[in-house]
Structures are given as C-alpha cells and as structure tokens.
Amino acid sequence: MTPAVAGEPSEIEDTAVADADERLHEVFWTAHEKISLDALAIAWGIKAAQLRELNPEVDREAPIAEGTKLLVYRHDPEHLPQSIGSPNRGKLRNGMPLPEGPGWRLRTHRPRTYGTTNTIHALVEAFEDFTELYPTGPKIRVGELARRSGGRVPPHRSHRSGRDIDIGYIFRGIDDGEHRWKYMNVRNFDAEKNWALVQELLETGQVQTIYIAKKLQKLLHKEAKKHLPPEQLAALFEYPKTSESPHAKIQHWRGHSNHMHVRFLCEEGNRRCSARSK
Numbered sequence: 001m002t003p004a005v006a007g008e009p010s011e012i013e014d015t016a017v018a019d020a021d022e023r024l025h026e027v028f029w030t031a032h033e034k035i036s037l038d039a040l041a042i043a044w045g046i047k048a049a050q051l052r053e054l055n056p057e058v059d060r061e062a063p064i065a066e067g068t069k070l071l072v073y074r075h076d077p078e079h080l081p082q083s084i085g086s087p088n089r090g091k092l093r094n095g096m097p098l099p100e101g102p103g104w105r106l107r108t109h110r111p112r113t114y115g116t117t118n119t120i121h122a123l124v125e126a127f128e129d130f131t132e133l134y135p136t137g138p139k140i141r142v143g144e145l146a147r148r149s150g151g152r153v154p155p156h157r158s159h160r161s162g163r164d165i166d167i168g169y170i171f172r173g174i175d176d177g178e179h180r181w182k183y184m185n186v187r188n189f190d191a192e193k194n195w196a197l198v199q200e201l202l203e204t205g206q207v208q209t210i211y212i213a214k215k216l217q218k219l220l221h222k223e224a225k226k227h228l229p230p231e232q233l234a235a236l237f238e239y240p241k242t243s244e245s246p247h248a249k250i251q252h253w254r255g256h257s258n259h260m261h262v263r264f265l266c267e268e269g270n271r272r273c274s275a276r277s278k
Contacts, residue, residue: 021121025075027099031068032108040064044097045111045148046072073097081116083161083266084150086274090161092150096120098165103131104140112144112153115162119145119264122204123165129200134193138175141168143259161273163208163264169216170194181258184216191223194260201262202236202249208275211253211261214239220250 031040037060041048052060054071064070073096082093095114100106104127106113115123127140143166146159153159169184170193182188198220201207212220217239224233234244238251253261266273 021124024096024099024121024124026071027073027097028069029072029097029100029106029110031064031066031070034063034066036063040070043109043111044072045114081114081120081162081267082270083116083163083273085161085272086276087158087161087164087263090150090274092116092146092148092160092162095146095148095150095162097148098123098142098145101127101131103127103137104142106142112147112159113142114148114150115145115165116264116267118206118267119163119165122201122206122264125204126197126200129203130197133196133200138170138193140170140197141181141259143167143181158261158263163266163273165262165264166259167197167262168259170197183258184213186219189216189219191219195220195223198250198260206264207249207262208265209263210250211256211263212250213254213257214252216257217250217252 029044035043037051037058038048041051044051051070051072052058054074058064058070076094079094081096084091084093092114096117096119097110098106098113098115098120101124130140144153144156144159145165146162147153150160150162156164158164168181170190171182171184171188172190173188194216198210201210217237221233221237221240224236228236234242234248236249238245238248266275
C-alpha cells in the first residue's frame with residue numbers, strides 16, 4: 001500500500017471490495033484492427049511503456065494483429081485505484097479499466113474507460129446479471145467513465161474521479177449495435193429492460209445516484225410499481241414527486257434523455273474521496 005503523505009489523510013485500505021472478484025485481477029482488451037503498439041496505447045489511454053511492460057512478448061516494431069488480446073491491467077495491492085476529490089473537480093489514481101464482456105459493448109477508442117475498483121466490479125456484476133436475464137440481448141451500450149489518471153473529460157462537467165459512467169438506454173425495435181445514444185420517448189423506451197438494468201446496478205450496493213430524465217423516470221416508475229411497495233418507490237424515484245424526492249436514489253439531470261448517468265460511492269476507507277460535487 002502506498003505510504004500516506006505527511007499532513008494528508010491515509011490512503012485507501014486494501015478492502016474486501018478490491019478482492020471481491022479475482023477474475024478481474026487481470027484485464028485484457030482486444031485489438032480491433034491491425035495497429036502499432038504505440039498507436040494502440042494512445043487509443044486505450046495507457047502509456048506505451050506500461051503496455052509493453054504488461055505484454056513483454058509483444059514486438060514493439062511489428063504491428064499488433066487484429067484480434068490480439070493484450071493485458072491492460074494487473075491488480076497491484078500496493079497501488080490500488082483511488083478516487084480523489086469530487087466528481088467534478090477530482091482525479092483518479094491508478095484507474096482500473098472496464099473489461100470487455102459478452103453482454104456489453106465498449107467503444108474501440110478507450111482512453112476514458114477507467115474507474116475505481118468498486119465501480120468496475122459493480123458494473124461487471126450488474127452487466128453479467130442483466131445478461132443472464134436477457135441472454136439474447138440487447139448488449140448494453142457503455143459510454144465514458146474517466147481517464148486512467150482522471151481529470152477533465154470535455155464536454156463532461158463530471159467524470160473526473162472514476163465514479164461516473166454513461167450507459168445507453170435500452171430501446172424497443174431493431175438494435176444495430178452501433179455506439180450511439182438514442183433519444184427516448186414513450187414509444188421506444190423499453191421500460192422492462194431498463195428497469196431490470198437499473199435494479200441490477202442498485203443491487204450491487206455501490207450506487208450513489210442514477211441520473212435519468214424525469215419523463216423517463218415516470219415510465220420506469222410505472223414498471224417498478226409492479227414489483228415494489230410505495231415506500232421503496234418513494235426512496236428510489238425523484239419523479240413522481242413525494243416527500244422523499246430530494247433524497248431519492250434516481251434523480252433528474254438535464255441532458256439525460258438519451259442515456260443514464262450512474263455515479264458510484266466512494267471506496268470504503270478512502271478519506272480523500274468527496275461523495276458530492278463541489
């Protein structure tokens with residue numbers, strides 16, 4: 001574990017969350033085209049020297065063949081991912097990449113696909129559980145998380161500290177699998193599957209807030225009402241309005257009619273992480 005700096009709060013401890021899924025102690029990504037190692041490092045937001053160190057068998061001078069799997073992350077208990085500061089003014093140390101998976105789709109350009117350990121583990125858990133419910137799809141569209149070292153990611157105001165992710169809504173009709181957001185309305189919003197995905201995210205116990213446009217919250221609420229009692233609905237949804245709305249887990253944020261924004265909790269024991277934006 002990295003020693004604490006004098007005068008600063010101690011670093012995050014190596015908690016049970018970090019070891020919750022040993023499958024994620026190593027993360028591999030696949031080259032989707034013939035490309036040089038240096039160019040691939042840029043596309044994946046990782047230093048070329050680090051990519052070479054993780055994959056010593058790779059010839060730096062020869063192009064990487066399409067379909068080649070490369071190691072992009074190895075769990076290091078001495079240098080754990082750490083969220084520092086707030087979501088809109090913070091940074092990320094030793095970011096962990098979101099792995100590829102059969103039930104979700106990463107973009108080929110991945111410099112903003114990093115997060116904290118609990119964020120990544122929770123996402124994999126939720127995505128895998130959703131895929132078990134709907135094995136024939138559709139695949140979950142993954143948007144941006146954070147840079148490996150965090151910081152500004154224009155045009156976002158947040159996504160700076162490894163605890164935010166954008167996820168495309170699941171829509172009715174033919175899904176062509178392209179990476180694009182689709183604006184939702186009562187006709188194309190698949191309330192059943194979107195509610196299932198939200199439920200899986202919440203059940204990880206790591207979600208702080210989910211931002212969903214109020215018009216879509218009302219559609220989700222109608223679906224959730226089939227499964228949950230009124231008091232649980234009030235604790236989850238800002239809309240329809242109740243006395244619990246200011247503290248609800250699902251909140252409105254302008255600009256989220258075509259994707260949801262999920263914010264995860266600070267890592268347990270991390271006193272350098274600020275839960276709220278400042």
